[in-house]
Amino acid sequence: MTGTFTLINPATAEPIREVSRASIAEIDEAIARAVSAQRGWAAQAPGARADALRAFARAVETHVEELAQLEVLNSGHPISSARWEASHVAQVLNFYAGSPERLSGQQIPVAGGMDVTFHEPYGVVGIIVPWNFPMTIASWGFAPALAAGNAVVLKPAELTSLTAVRLGALAREAGLPDGLFQVVTGSGSVVGERFVSHPDVRKVVFTGSTEVGVSVAAGCAQALKPVTLELGGKSANIVFADGDLEKAAASAPGAVFDNAGQDCCARSRILVQRSVFDRFLELFEPAVQAWRVGDPRLELTEMGPLISAAHRDSVSSFLDGAARVAFRGGAPDGPGFWFPPTVVLPDSPRDRIAQDEVFGPVVAVLPFDDEADAIRLANDTIYGLAGSLWTENLGRAVRVARGVKSGVLSVNSHSSVRYWTPFGGMKASGLGRELGPDAAEHFTETKNVFFATDAS
């Protein structure tokens, strides 16, 4: 161990507890234990691995309230969201508990014998997660990776380690073999980089900023290691004049201010057809003001604080200078890293506020002229993660959904994440996909075996 770091409750700015920083030697020991545990795990019958994952899911289910309270304390998530997140982890585990018996290979016709393929696990998978959704994002990696026969070493973000540490303990309490799923706390430049450089970590899953993701990908390239990247976003919520304006305006705050905008899928640009631009703003303003920001322990709270003082400074910096604020919602005064929901009208789609990821409760509203203009503007950032569009015209919905270069889109809704559908970004938002029916297979390598059957 090389010291500790202090976790802070973002709603009160008070310290919660100290968490250890793993040293290189400790990380290497964890990886060595994972190598050994993985051999036994992969050798188990598929049904036995499925049962073990279901037991892990049940342990999470029976600790939903405890996990949710930890997330409220450590991350400032509203309790209703935190309960959803903890339950989601159990659902993801249950879903991928169905994978071990379904990882079928192929039988391919060949002359003189038989050819079959096997989905072999990589071995040890390193998973690096950010602070915004500490439990859910971790589970998108560890559940399918374990299901496919791998061991997992998981590095939570420094700011939000508590739920990950508890999930690691629950896995052991549920009977998963020692060393199979380990949570290693510490800094990105030590633990995260060691996952990238250590030869026994055979695949890396990284979720975080595009900047760090690029360096993780470069390190993985050096080691010829596959990597999945889930990175930043600047997603567009496109409102056409022929859409249901009332519904679009009423749902727009949730689409960008959920988790205080600290959501890679936040619809942080609202593109509105010019003919209904003013009407949309009239409808949007009361919806923003009704968005309930406050004590995350209360059932009715919809938005808590930002994660840290430093992050609040970063979000505030987007409002310095040119950005024209149209209106704002409310936020508590006093201790804690509070920031009110804020609606900005940029002068140009090239303004920083319309291009860069804020990762806070700030939304830029911009006009567009026609369908082609909407698609052009939606695609006019480096990102391509999520997006929504509102229209009652089916043909337009299909054309725009196909035209927007994003990995996850919804029409007349803002849904992004269902564990049984694929999730991930295009362009600078990432590489590869998580969740959905094929995620366990993404944690395997295909092996082809030819069996000669000629008698001679």
Ligand code: NAD
């Ligand atoms: P970050 O990139 O600073 O950190 C992410 C994780 O990487 C942390 O655990 C950190 O300790 C670790 N890390 C830092 N430096 C590292 C290094 N050199 N090598 C290896 N690991 C290192 O991101 P953050 O601030 O924690 O999270 C916010 C970002 O995450 C936003 O950009 C957001 O859009 C993105 N995000 C993306 C998705 C998605 O699915 N696309 C989901 C959530 C968050």
